[in-house]
Amino acid sequence: MEAEVIVMSTPYIARELKDEYCLIAQKCTSCGVIIYPMKHKICPSCGQIQEERKEFRLNPRGKVVSYTVQYVPGPGAKEFTPPMILVVADLEGGGRISGILTDCAPETVKIGMPVKLELRSLYTVGGLDVYSHKFVPLGE
Amino acid sequence: MQVAVIGCGMTNFGEHYGNSLRGLVEDAYLNAIKSVDKGFDPRDIQAVWYGTLGSSWAGFPISDYTGLSGLPVSRLENACATGSDAFRNACFAVAAGVYDVALVIGAEKMNDEPCQSLWDYQAMEIWNIGRSMPAVFALRATRHMHEFSTTREHLARISVKNHHHGALNPRAHFRFDTTVEKVLKSRMISYPLSLLDCCPMTDGAAAAIVCRSDIAKRYTDSPVHMIGTGLSADTTYGTITDEQLVGFPTTVKASREAYRMAKLEPKDIDVVELHDCFTITELVSYEDLGFCRKGEGGKFVAEGRASLDGEKPVNPSGGLLAKGHPTGATGVAQIVEIFEQLRGQSGKRQVSDASVGLTHNLGVAPEGTVALVSILRRG
Amino acid sequence: MYRVVIGKEMGTNVHARALGWHKNYKINVPLIPIASSSETQDDSAPRLAWGISIRRIPCRNPRPSKDVIDHDKEDERQQDSEQLLLPRKTPSRFYASPSIQCSLLTQLFYFQLSTDQGNFLGIVMPGIVGAGLHVPTWRIKTEDISKAWGGQSLPGEISVAGLDEDVFTLAVSAAKDALENSNIEPRDVGMVCINTTSQSKFPLAPRVAFALGLETEARVHDFGLSTRGTTQAMLASLDAVSAGSVRSALVIGVEVPIPKPGSSDELSWGAAAGAVVIGKTALVLAVKGCSSHSSAFVERWAIPGTPFQKETAFSRFGRDMGYVDHVCSSTSSLFNRLALKPEALKLAIFQESGSAERAAKTLGIAPDRILRTQSSRFFGDTGSAALLLGLIESADKVRAGDLLLLASYGIGGSDALCLVAEKPEEMGHALGKLRAFCERKIYVDYPSLLRHRKIIGYGS
Numbered sequence: 001m002e003a004e005v006i007v008m009s010t011p012y013i014a015r016e017l018k019d020e021y022c023l024i025a026q027k028c029t030s031c032g033v034i035i036y037p038m039k040h041k042i043c044p045s046c047g048q049i050q051e052e053r054k055e056f057r058l059n060p061r062g063k064v065v066s067y068t069v070q071y072v073p074g075p076g077a078k079e080f081t082p083p084m085i086l087v088v089a090d091l092e093g094g095g096r097i098s099g100i101l102t103d104c105a106p107e108t109v110k111i112g113m114p115v116k117l118e119l120r121s122l123y124t125v126g127g128l129d130v131y132s133h134k135f136v137p138l139g140e
Numbered sequence: 141m142q143v144a145v146i147g148c149g150m151t152n153f154g155e156h157y158g159n160s161l162r163g164l165v166e167d168a169y170l171n172a173i174k175s176v177d178k179g180f181d182p183r184d185i186q187a188v189w190y191g192t193l194g195s196s197w198a199g200f201p202i203s204d205y206t207g208l209s210g211l212p213v214s215r216l217e218n219a220c221a222t223g224s225d226a227f228r229n230a231c232f233a234v235a236a237g238v239y240d241v242a243l244v245i246g247a248e249k250m251n252d253e254p255c256q257s258l259w260d261y262q263a264m265e266i267w268n269i270g271r272s273m274p275a276v277f278a279l280r281a282t283r284h285m286h287e288f289s290t291t292r293e294h295l296a297r298i299s300v301k302n303h304h305h306g307a308l309n310p311r312a313h314f315r316f317d318t319t320v321e322k323v324l325k326s327r328m329i330s331y332p333l334s335l336l337d338c339c340p341m342t343d344g345a346a347a348a349i350v351c352r353s354d355i356a357k358r359y360t361d362s363p364v365h366m367i368g369t370g371l372s373a374d375t376t377y378g379t380i381t382d383e384q385l386v387g388f389p390t391t392v393k394a395s396r397e398a399y400r401m402a403k404l405e406p407k408d409i410d411v412v413e414l415h416d417c418f419t420i421t422e423l424v425s426y427e428d429l430g431f432c433r434k435g436e437g438g439k440f441v442a443e444g445r446a447s448l449d450g451e452k453p454v455n456p457s458g459g460l461l462a463k464g465h466p467t468g469a470t471g472v473a474q475i476v477e478i479f480e481q482l483r484g485q486s487g488k489r490q491v492s493d494a495s496v497g498l499t500h501n502l503g504v505a506p507e508g509t510v511a512l513v514s515i516l517r518r519g
Numbered sequence: 520m521y522r523v524v525i526g527k528e529m530g531t532n533v534h535a536r537a538l539g540w541h542k543n544y545k546i547n548v549p550l551i552p553i554a555s556s557s558e559t560q561d562d563s564a565p566r567l568a569w570g571i572s573i574r575r576i577p578c579r580n581p582r583p584s585k586d587v588i589d590h591d592k593e594d595e596r597q598q599d600s601e602q603l604l605l606p607r608k609t610p611s612r613f614y615a616s617p618s619i620q621c622s623l624l625t626q627l628f629y630f631q632l633s634t635d636q637g638n639f640l641g642i643v644m645p646g647i648v649g650a651g652l653h654v655p656t657w658r659i660k661t662e663d664i665s666k667a668w669g670g671q672s673l674p675g676e677i678s679v680a681g682l683d684e685d686v687f688t689l690a691v692s693a694a695k696d697a698l699e700n701s702n703i704e705p706r707d708v709g710m711v712c713i714n715t716t717s718q719s720k721f722p723l724a725p726r727v728a729f730a731l732g733l734e735t736e737a738r739v740h741d742f743g744l745s746t747r748g749t750t751q752a753m754l755a756s757l758d759a760v761s762a763g764s765v766r767s768a769l770v771i772g773v774e775v776p777i778p779k780p781g782s783s784d785e786l787s788w789g790a791a792a793g794a795v796v797i798g799k800t801a802l803v804l805a806v807k808g809c810s811s812h813s814s815a816f817v818e819r820w821a822i823p824g825t826p827f828q829k830e831t832a833f834s835r836f837g838r839d840m841g842y843v844d845h846v847c848s849s850t851s852s853l854f855n856r857l858a859l860k861p862e863a864l865k866l867a868i869f870q871e872s873g874s875a876e877r878a879a880k881t882l883g884i885a886p887d888r889i890l891r892t893q894s895s896r897f898f899g900d901t902g903s904a905a906l907l908l909g910l911i912e913s914a915d916k917v918r919a920g921d922l923l924l925l926a927s928y929g930i931g932g933s934d935a936l937c938l939v940a941e942k943p944e945e946m947g948h949a950l951g952k953l954r955a956f957c958e959r960k961i962y963v964d965y966p967s968l969l970r971h972r973k974i975i976g977y978g979s
Contacts, residue, residue: 020266021730026378035378037267044375066283066385069331074272083331086268086275088283088380096380098279098506099267103656103681105961106331111286119691119730120683123269128720132266134683136656139959 013130020132023117025095027056034058034095060117061138062091069106076123087135089115101135114138143231144356144363144519147176148476150346152311153464159343161195161249165205168345168469169245176349177360185349186239187212191226191246192468193219202245219503220417221371222246223346223471224512228369230350240352246473247345248466268506274330274338274418276506281332281420283385287435292332294438295419296323299336301447302416302455306462308489313342313464337419342464346472348479356519364479364497368404368515370397375508386435388421388502390511391428395500398513399430404496406430409515411481411491412452413474414500416459422446425500426454429513448489456481456489471512474499482518494518645760646805646938648767648798649701650911650949653692654791654898654956655680659968661786667965668781677789677899679963679971680775684790686719690773691730693792693904697769698731700948701796705731708796709765710738712756714748714903716929717775718826727771738765746772746870746902747929754934756797757806767798772903777972779827789899793907803945804910804923804938810853812845813932820930842874845933846926847881853924853935854882865921865940866890868909870928871900884924890916897957903929911953914946 016037018024025036030048034056042049067087085101087109101109102120115135122130149171151164159167173180190202190213199213218225223246230242284290300320306312318336326335349359356363372393376384383389399405406429414429416422423437431452432440440446446454457463457477460470478497480486495518503510657679662672680689690713698705711733713723724739740755742748749772756768773792778784818837819830831837846869854861861883868890869875879889894901894908901908906927913923917940925936969975 017729021726022732033379038378040378044378045381066279066286068275068278068282068333069328070270070272070275070278071328071330072272072274074270074275076269084270086271086279086330088279088385097267098380100270102683103961111282119688120681121685121688122266122683129685129687130266131687139955 021119023058023060023133025056025058026050027054027094029054032094034091036095036097056094058095058097058117059091059093060133062089062095062097062115062117062135064089064101064109064111064113064115064135065096066111067101067109069109085109087115089135091117099133099135101137104137108137142353143234143350143366144353145348145350145366145475145479145516146356146359146363147172147180147349148347148479149173149175150311150469150473150476151344153313153342153344153466153469153473155251155313155341156249156343157251161201161247161252161345162205164249164343164345165202165245165247165347168247168347169206169243172243172347172349177362178358180349180359182206182208184241184351185211185243186241187214187230187233188243188245189214189216189226189230189233191216191218191222191244191471192248193217193222195247195249195252195468206243206245208243217468218373218510218512219505220415220465220467221471221501221503221510221512222468223473224475224499224501224514225371225471227348227350227472227475227514228371228512231366231369234350234352237352240355242350244348244350244472244475245345246347246466246469246471248468249343250341250466251343271506272330273504274333276504277418277420278330278333280385280387280424281418284387284420284424284435284437285332287386288438290423290435290438292324293320294441295332295337295423296320297441298416298419298422298446299323299461301441302422302459302461303336305448305456305489306458308487309456309458309463312458312462313340313344314458314462333418333420336461339417339460339465342466344464344466344469344473346469346476348472348475353519362483363519364482364516365519366514367517368398368400368402368513370394370399370401370513371511372397373508373510377507384509387424387428388504388509388511389428390509391425391500391502391513392430394511394513395429395498398498398515402515402517404515409452409496409498410494411456411478411497412454412500413457413459413477413497414454415470415502415511416455416461417465417502417504419461421502422454422459422461425502429498429500448491453491453494456486456491471499471501474501475514475516478516482516644802644805644807645757645797645799646802646941647910648703648796648801649697649803650793650795650907650946651693651696651698651700652791652793652904652908652911652949652953652956653689653696654678654894654953655684655689656959656961657681657963657971658897658960659963659965663965664786664968673786675786675899676897676960676962677787678791678897678901678960679968680790682971684775686715686717686773686775686792687723687726689775689790689792690715690723690727690771690794693773693794694727694731694769694771696949696952697771697794697796700946701767701798702801703767703796703798705733707766708733708737708769710740710756710759710768711771712740712742712752712768713771713773714742714746714752715773715775716744716746716748716902717773718777723773731769738768745929745931746905747927747931747933748772749903749906750925750927750934750936751811753795753797753936754809754811757809760797760799767796770795770797770907772905772907774902774904776902777826777974779822779825779829780969780974782827782829784828784830787900789901791894791898791901791904791908793901793904793911795907795910802941803943804913805941807922807937807939808853808857809934809936810849810856811932811934812848812852814845816841816845816932817930838874838877842871842928843878843881846870846875846878846928846935849933849935850878850882850924850926853937857937859922859937861885863922864888864924865917866913867924867926868892868906868913869926870905870933871895878926893957894953908953911946911949913940914943914950917943919943 028043031046033045070084088098117133120134151167199215323336372390426437501512661675752770771794775790776788818841921940923938
């Protein structure tokens with residue numbers, strides 16, 4: 001897809017800055033599930049209304065639950081360097097996040113592998129970097 | 141529900157650079173009218189439901205293309221389940237007695253203007269910027285292979301089967317046979333899915349005409365009755381469950397709702413058109429639709445149970461893999477295939493003695509999934 | 520529980536007063552001056568300043584004498600200040616586990632002998648509480664760079680930032696590591712100083728403060744334009760901490776360099792980030808003194824319209840009038856101020872070891888005292904981060920009481936700091952991580968290097 005996809009308006013980035021930079025998620029006051037990203041007034045899992053947003057700081061360490069190695073870029077991947085590894089990981093203490101696994105050779109990814117979240121530049125829009133987190137392998 | 145399908149038509153699916161969206165809708169519409177056994181006067185149509193993902197907007201393009209100016213036209217979108225949802229809502233209107241006869245059209249032109257809404261929707265999550273649609277399904281494949289003894293060969297067999305059916309279908313996008321080895325060796329798109337594990341970007345349109353069951357005899361002696369429908373949407377945004385990683389719980393819910401409405405069970409279904417946008421989707425759908433237990437999808441296809449001559453023929457049209465996947469049209473095209481199968485009009489890919497058919501349409505985005513199941517019975 | 524008071528002079532007899540036991544013990548071993556005021560209190564295991572030991576010697580006079588200092592009583596302290604020359608602020612306290620009350624043999628604390636009299640400034644000295652670092656995974660062998668330009672095979676490798684990394688992400692990762700290693704809560708950090716000579720699109724310090732979760736009123740200082748800025752940042756932080764304006768400060772040196780393709784810089788500049796936490800308590804290394812030397816001398820400058828730098832064609836001129844002159848000036852000024860002899864240094868950490876030998880020779884520092892860093896061997900010349908990585912590498916090369924020299928250089932001048940080791944082994948975790956970074960790597964080729972540095976690419 002050659003089209004320039006402007007995926008994020010700047011207000012969206014500004015609203016989510018704290019959550020994205022400091023890994024602040026939300027814990028449902030009723031069923032306890034960890035919700036990330038985006039602030040939710042209603043729990044997507046049990047449907048209970050959240051009277052207040054119960055903040056939960058994500059532990060950056062976790063284990064891979066599923067992965068894929070993407071060889072053909074999707075939209076927004078202008079600086080794409082195939083292959084790109086996408087994982088779903090369970091974080092210690094709660095939270096199941098899907099994201100990009102970087103600085104890792106594709107042959108070494110396995111389910112159960114320990115990973116850690118690090119601040120990285122996700123993409124650039126009009127010359128401005130949008131930062132959030134990517135996974136990196138934790139090694140031994 | 142007392143709704144019958146009395147006519148169905150579709151264009152060939154493929155890359156129609158020489159045709160426009162208008163041309164595709166016209167062809168599908170006219171084919172649907174032509175298919176009505178006892179003849180059909182377009183003036184009988186009282187309302188239109190139009191499904192497209194992003195190829196046009198609002199309903200008035202249909203008024204323009206079909207010459208049905210002035211009629212109610214509702215435009216629908218529900219990810220890749222758009223076509224089925226248009227069909228479902230048309231059926232509701234007829235079942236409610238508001239209309240006697242309604243038209244359903246699904247259309248998509250994916251190879252012209254970029255299908256902007258489809259791409260934007262996926263790109264919304266910044267954590268996964270650059271993720272493609274195959275990757276979203278590949279995550280399920282990896283987990284399924286890890287939890288059960290599913291292999292890439294199982295997935296390849298599904299591709300082989302559906303391409304074989306597609307070779308028998310004159311309307312299919314791809315009309316070639318392939319082998320397990322060729323599938324495994326084809327270009328890797330997103331591990332473990334390779335090129336032949338994925339459906340193509342197709343242009344096409346399909347149409348169906350529905351009416352009250354008690355007036356169906358006016359149009360045909362062999363109508364096909366809509367006896368059950370189910371729809372379910374869920375979210376994977378903010379939290380993903382274990383079930384959502386190895387299947388689609390929405391398929392389970394939607395199919396149970398449809399079975400209940402039709403007072404049937406999975407074993408009663410004779411022919412299936414399910415949403416095989418990727419081979420893994422078909423594999424987990426065997427399980428989610430209740431044809432086998434969770435984890436046994438690989439065995440199901442390896443034992444030949446989903447083939448044309450098997451106990452539960454799946455995707456005799458070639459499915460999305462071979463027939464093609466114009467996103468808005470797919471749901472309606474599945475209705476077209478089941479309509480023809482139940483009336484014995486499917487030629488070389490006819491399933492013998494099919495009296496009950498099921499269509500399964502699935503829309504998946506990173507944020508969630510939506511599944512729609514319809515059950516039809518020979519009248 | 521024992522409370523031991525440490526005095527100044529060598530050979531001082533120090534009276535220890537046991538809390539609750541009211542016994543006096545005379546210590547008959549020579550002491551070295553201790554600059555820290557580590558207040559450790561752990562009942563489960565003795566946590567004492569490394570390398571300090573006391574032998575319990577029964578005292579003939581069990582009654583409290585006027586020689587004993589009761590720290591709860593201010594006037595007594597005043598009275599005996601001549602004899603014991605105690606610091607007026609909170610004195611050093613060492614607590615031992617209650618179990619030793621039961622044992623015959625007491626906990627042994629060893630005082631190290633020093634051949635020189637250090638310079639105790641008489642106040643609680645600030646210093647480094649902990650350190651951290653972050654190095655990208657990617658490397659390129661220098662031979663792959665030189666071969667791309669038709670040159671010879673040269674040994675070595677340098678670190679390269681990933682496509683999704685930049686000065687901001689490296690700085691945040693290093694700072695998080697330093698905070699973890701120091702066991703400091705983000706809200707106790709009142710100041711962040713960042714130094715880099717690499718490009719940044721916006722001020723880094725406020726963003727780093729935000730990403731770490733510091734209080735919004737924390738001071739945020741962006742130094743820059745010179746690798747020397749890192750030590751200037753350290754000096755500013757030490758002052759702020761000493762003055763009591765902030766409880767602790769974070770100093771980060773980070774580089775994601777874009778050297779000019781084909782230049783010699785391209786063969787040596789590496790990407791990395793180091794961070795230290797400056798504080799007053801639980802120090803790893805205390806700062807005894809510092810000195811600076813600045814001038815308008817310039818031997819390298821930016822090429823306008825490009826992200827690249829160039830340096831003077833007269834390389835020995837640049838080296839001698841630049842590096843050697845300034846480093847020697849600042850360091851000898853430091854020696855004078857502290858009445859320090861070069862032999863007293865256990866370790867000298869210089870910016871960039873190439874010209875360091877020459878400077879060391881002029882200063883009279885023996886070559887075996889110069890720190891040969893693993894980071895320069897495995898990551899390259901990491902500019903603003905280099906000295907901070909060097910500090911981490913000193914963790915296993917000095918013991919409590921050893922003196923270190925830290926001498927920076929960048930356009931504009933040099934700073935020299937004298938540090939005394941207190942608990943250098945507590946930087947062991949950071950050192951382990953540094954060694955892991957040396958081992959864990961993925962190599963790229965030259966075209967990938969250009970893409971990683973965004974010299975070629977899809978554009979943004």
